[in-house]
Amino acid sequence: MNIYYILGFVFVVWTMIFLTRQFHISQEIGFVVGLLYAFIPYHFFRYEHIMLASYCLIPIAGLLLFWIWSKKPLFVFNKRSPVWWAVFDRKSWFAGIAALLIGFWHVYYAFFFCIFVVVAGVSATLYQHSRRHLISAFILIGLVFTALSITAIPTLYGQLIQGKNHEVARRSSVESELYGLKIVNILLPFPNHRFGPFKHLRNKYQGSLSVEGSVEYIGLISSLGLIGIISSLLFLVKSPMYSKFLLLTITGILYATLGGFSVFFAILISPQIRCPNRISPYLACFALFWVAWHLQKIKNIIPKKWVFYISLLLLLIIGLNDQIAPYMVFRPSKDAIDSDQKFIQAIELQIPNGSVIQLPYLSFPEVPPVYDMTDYSHLRGYLFSNHLNWSYGAFRGRDAAKKIEAISREPLSLLKIREMGYAGIYIDRYGYANHQPTIETQLQNELKQKPLESINKRFCFYKL
Amino acid sequence: MFISEKSMKKKFQHYWDYIIAAIITPLIWGWYYGDHFKLSLSYPLTNQSDLWMGFASIKALINGEWSPFSGIVLNHIGSPFGAVNISMDYPILEQLQFVFIWIIGFFF
Numbered sequence: 138m139n140i141y142y143i144l145g146f147v148f149v150v151w152t153m154i155f156l157t158r159q160f161h162i163s164q165e166i167g168f169v170v171g172l173l174y175a176f177i178p179y180h181f182f183r184y185e186h187i188m189l190a191s192y193c194l195i196p197i198a199g200l201l202l203f204w205i206w207s208k209k210p211l212f213v214f215n216k217r218s219p220v221w222w223a224v225f226d227r228k229s230w231f232a233g234i235a236a237l238l239i240g241f242w243h244v245y246y247a248f249f250f251c252i253f254v255v256v257a258g259v260s261a262t263l264y265q266h267s268r269r270h271l272i273s274a275f276i277l278i279g280l281v282f283t284a285l286s287i288t289a290i291p292t293l294y295g296q297l298i299q300g301k302n303h304e305v306a307r308r309s310s311v312e313s314e315l316y317g318l319k320i321v322n323i324l325l326p327f328p329n330h331r332f333g334p335f336k337h338l339r340n341k342y343q344g345s346l347s348v349e350g351s352v353e354y355i356g357l358i359s360s361l362g363l364i365g366i367i368s369s370l371l372f373l374v375k376s377p378m379y380s381k382f383l384l385l386t387i388t389g390i391l392y393a394t395l396g397g398f399s400v401f402f403a404i405l406i407s408p409q410i411r412c413p414n415r416i417s418p419y420l421a422c423f424a425l426f427w428v429a430w431h432l433q434k435i436k437n438i439i440p441k442k443w444v445f446y447i448s449l450l451l452l453l454i455i456g457l458n459d460q461i462a463p464y465m466v467f468r469p470s471k472d473a474i475d476s477d478q479k480f481i482q483a484i485e486l487q488i489p490n491g492s493v494i495q496l497p498y499l500s501f502p503e504v505p506p507v508y509d510m511t512d513y514s515h516l517r518g519y520l521f522s523n524h525l526n527w528s529y530g531a532f533r534g535r536d537a538a539k540k541i542e543a544i545s546r547e548p549l550s551l552l553k554i555r556e557m558g559y560a561g562i563y564i565d566r567y568g569y570a571n572h573q574p575t576i577e578t579q580l581q582n583e584l585k586q587k588p589l590e591s592i593n594k595r596f597c598f599y600k601l
Numbered sequence: 602m603f604i605s606e607k608s609m610k611k612k613f614q615h616y617w618d619y620i621i622a623a624i625i626t627p628l629i630w631g632w633y634y635g636d637h638f639k640l641s642l643s644y645p646l647t648n649q650s651d652l653w654m655g656f657a658s659i660k661a662l663i664n665g666e667w668s669p670f671s672g673i674v675l676n677h678i679g680s681p682f683g684a685v686n687i688s689m690d691y692p693i694l695e696q697l698q699f700v701f702i703w704i705i706g707f708f709f
Contacts, residue, residue, distance in 0.1 A: 185649035241697035291672030295689025511650035530678025537682035
């Protein structure tokens, strides 16, 4: 899984290079900008949401957005084509397949793509005086929705045969604001930045409202790009390319910002897409693409190319050191991993193929921490074992969860627990006040045994 | 058929950025965080809650407890009430990423 995460960085560089190449930006510039885009802090801070951390299709989405404004619209039907696949040109085929991939990849990025497509489609229609541009935009959206509908088949099927679970994935429109984008969060460096003044600047800011992605810093170079795009308003720039950058960036900000249009979407249509702050890699992509665009202009006019290449290298070094902190989100501890692994393996030796009840009872999914035990912590059992069966994981709102919750209530009835088929009791002490579960006294009295403990004493196990 | 040195050179000139990126990116990674990831390539390296869910889904996927149309079915949780089909109650829509990870799983 960590391999997939690391490979994600390479994919991002590749797609960013691909985007810049389509606009005749030189390979060196594409390479540098691609690396900077792959290493934006978002990539590290989203390690927790590993699927979201994989934003490699965003540059491709950006390419399609710019194509919407092309003179010749996408998906124009060629009636005189000699073969069936030539009814559309290569660009349209690419755009169609890419739109499907975006839909299959991640719902958030697909959704934001659709927002941008609507705006770009309307703008292209007005700019090119052609309705076909709007039609091509809606075809793109249709393809994204087709892909999303296919990926939702298991969920739709589940709802059909067992009814909708009203206690899971319940969202409210307030959350759209709670998880909104704060401009300050994307422009201010993270608290442990290498450069003292930047670190100091961040620590001076105390947000009054804590939102998801409070550290969404997009990096110094991207920030300059973002400011550059917005400041083109000051010069009343009439260049179409500048207007496209500006329109896409402003759309992203207006939609995602706290109290922005995302709240209207949540109120009027659906509150399910509740984290508009996740649009920040799109903004970083536009900003870095804008930087690349300008670097190419500089390269074209600079007489001594070696000066340019050295400056480009410096830009990369500064950018990477700005974006990667000495410590990001990873808090690896070999001891903790070893301790967990050995503990679970020891249980597996005691009750191979057995069933284990996990305490304290933790509802599944999406619950706040119970003392020091975070959500999904009980999944350690599943992750480190091969054949054991674990009580955690039955969906809230279903009968199974209700039965497991009932049997987990204190004082425990060991008889009932045995009757349900459990062969042991696993306790995460972090889930109790002061890491001292009172339930252990009962277990030690009744079972007359010392528990099996993890090396770090966090977990213990009683065989029944 | 031999590929001439000239044509190889030409191809490299055309694709060097992709090739070098594939080499340089993991090296940059290693430079900054290599020590951390040496610990484990299979388990979460933080205690962030949602990560456990992500890793559990991937384990299910690699164990063959996933298919694009049935979704993710974790056979060893929710005991003793049988397998839990996560996708049925909770929309998990990153199917293409699962396909990628499933493929990567063959190599590691």
